[in-house]
Amino acid sequence: MGRKAPGFAAVAAFLLSVGACGGGITPTTQTDVGITSNSILLGTTNALSGAAAAYGTIANAENAYFTHVNNNQGGVNGRKITFKILDDGYNPAQTVPLTKQLVEQDQVFAMFSGLGTQTQTSVREYLNSKKVPQLFVATGATTWGKDFNSNQWTLSWQPPYQGEARIYAKDVLANHPNASIGVLYQNDDYGQDYLKGLTDGLGDKASTMIKDKESYDVTAANPFAQLTKLKGAGVDTVFLFSTPKPTIQSLAFITAGLHWEPTIYLNSVSNPQVYMGLAAKSGAALKNVTSVGYIKDPTDPQWAGDEGMKLYKQVIANCSTCNVNDGFNIYGVAVAYTMVDVIKQAGSNLTRANIMKIASSQLNESNPFLLPGIKVTTTSSDHFPIMQEQVITWAGTGWKLQGSLIDERGTIK
Secondary structure: OHHHHHHHHHHHHHHHHHHOOOOOOOOOOEOOOOEOOOEEEEEEEEOOOOOOHHHHHHHHHHHHHHHHHHHHHOOEOOEEEEEEEEEOOOOHHHHHHHHHHHHHHOOOOEEEOOEOHHHHHHHHHHHHHHOOOEEEEEOOOOHHHHOHHHOOOEEEOOOOHHHHHHHHHHHHHHHOOOOOEEEEEEOOHHHHHHHHHHHHHHHHHHHHHEEEEEEEOOOOOOOHHHHHHHHHOOOOEEEEEOOHHHHHHHHHHHHHHOOOOOEEEEOHHHOOHHHHHHHHHOOOOOOOEEEEEOEOOOOOHHHOOOHHHHHHHHHHOOOOOOOOOOHHHHHHHHHHHHHHHHHHHHOOEOOHHHHHHHHHHOOEEOOOOEOOOOOEEOEOOEOOOOOEEEEEEEOOOOEEEOOOOEEOOOOOO
16 A cells, blocks of 8 residues: 555646646647637638628738738637638528538638628528527628627627617717608618617607618619609708618719708718718719728728737738728728637637637727727627727818717617
8 A cells, every 4th residue: 555655646746736827837729610720710601792791802812811810920829710701692591501611511610801781681590590600790680790699690790780870860969950761772671770779869850851762682782763753852961871882882973963962871881981982983072971990991091000000901912802991801801800810819728619709708809900998898798899890081182070079879779
């Protein structure tokens, strides 16, 4: 018995050292599907073609940021990110099989920044049933944060559409209290979400101020008939809750086609300066246009010496197809920054469950590509990462920030 005692003591000491916190023993690395010792595989579907192809550049900009991290930082905690991008044409019928391909055949670790409200809604139930993260979807549909408790593998990033529309409502009540409002909106959850936010924000004034609401289908050639009806209804304030192509068409048709000069509120997902420029080239005489922003505008000279903008321009050089002045590209770099932040925080516990926990309840990020003062935050009871925006008005050659940040956190139940 005496000869066995030293061996027993050694084993006991070893077990104690393993169990002790900070005992100098590196914890066992925990990983999941799509993770190897030197790589992380992410996947996405985006509209590289079709009616919403203007958004396709977002995925390329995200990939440019991952490339920057891989090349300059050796990846994240020693693992390089591979990002597989598939084109669903903004069509849910394509999103479903392509998402299943990425999950079941390619075996991605997570789906990241999939684009579109209808498209991402079409795969939410599937991804949640498989417990595959559907992280930072590129859509501001209010449901992503509001319904997180019943879809705990899905999270958005950008401000919710209803919160944005409530800011427009506050602005019109303050600056155009006698407005006669007409609304053009996309006939799906995306457009209806904006419309609900506007109606809620106007409160008991909604029924008297909103004179007409016209919807258009995403596959429609243009929204000219709907805009003609709005003018015929005698409205003097138009809300455009539309994606880039119909927005450009609308801005040009309102002034050049209808010879009409209403006050215009333009949703943020279609306001990058490059698209305002395309509208002007199509005949739009742009004035009296209001929107909101939360990301630094790469065309705004006030950010020329900003460290975040310098980093953005360095990153976007990795993308041969990306226009540095396109606001969608700085959006892509900004959301990819948050994704990398989450992976960094996961450390050696790089599991699907852990990154969802971090993303949904532990974000507290100052993102260098967002307007000063905006924080990317989540808690165990609040799953809307960004809820601050600032009103902007079109100044002829670019957007001008107005007032201060407006925080809509807590207004959406």
